[in-house]
Amino acid sequence: xxxxxxxxxxxxxxxxxxxxxxxxxxxxxxxxxxxxxxxxxxxxxxxxxxxxxxxxxxxxxxxxxxxxxxxxxxxxxxxxxxxxxxxxxxxxxxxxxxxxxxxxxxxxxxxxxxxxxxxxxxxxxxxxxxxxxxxxxxxxxxxxxxxxxxxxxxxxxxxxxxxxxxxxxxxxxxxxxxxxxxxxxxxxxxxxxxxxxxxxxxxxx
Numbered sequence: 001x002x003x004x005x006x007x008x009x010x011x012x013x014x015x016x017x018x019x020x021x022x023x024x025x026x027x028x029x030x031x032x033x034x035x036x037x038x039x040x041x042x043x044x045x046x047x048x049x050x051x052x053x054x055x056x057x058x059x060x061x062x063x064x065x066x067x068x069x070x071x072x073x074x075x076x077x078x079x080x081x082x083x084x085x086x087x088x089x090x091x092x093x094x095x096x097x098x099x100x101x102x103x104x105x106x107x108x109x110x111x112x113x114x115x116x117x118x119x120x121x122x123x124x125x126x127x128x129x130x131x132x133x134x135x136x137x138x139x140x141x142x143x144x145x146x147x148x149x150x151x152x153x154x155x156x157x158x159x160x161x162x163x164x165x166x167x168x169x170x171x172x173x174x175x176x177x178x179x180x181x182x183x184x185x186x187x188x189x190x191x192x193x194x195x196x197x198x199x200x201x202x203x204x205x
Contacts (some may be wrong), residue, residue, distance in 0.1 A: 009040060009044050012034040020055055036048045039047060046076055049075065056068060057099075066097050076090045088181075094117035098133070131154045131167075132163050135147050146176070147170070151168070
């Protein structure tokens with residue numbers, strides 16, 4: 001294959017994905033960067049940016065990953081493509097960039113990315129997960145009323161789930177932080193405690 005041909009870019013993209021599956025993220029990054037340099041179309045560039053960002057994130061390079069996810073979203077918007085591959089890449093980029101920004105301590109930035117993700121995917125199966133993360137983020141920002149408002153949405157829309165359990169526990173934590181222990185106790189009665197429920201998750205904050 002010629003080193004600068006579109007076929008070579010596609011081959012490097014495939015190699016990057018294979019390295020990533022093996023957990024060889026540094027090799028994956030090299031392959032994805034090669035695909036970016038040689039890409040002859042925007043779809044390959046977007047796919048390569050997604051793979052690059054995911055590999056950076058897996059290595060804990062959250063700032064680099066957040067930048068790559070942002071580049072992906074900007075490129076997708078500039079080319080105006082709406083096919084399935086591009087749309088799915090943008091959704092993944094918005095969600096994972098929020099995770100990276102949370103790790104970096106940019107809580108307001110993470111909240112904005114989660115909002116953008118939900119706006120892009122209003123029926124997402126990750127809606128409850130996103131809301132739970134947003135409760136934690138508002139808590140870290142000490143904006144307790146906003147945190148409680150989002151927690152209430154989880155309790156109303158996803159009752160008797162692990163996400164509701166987490167929302168109730170976070171609400172109790174918020175009330176306790178505000179010094180209202182009676183309300184903290186009341187919050188814990190709103191949902192059954194479900195140990196090891198399959199939809200519980202780490203709240204990153």
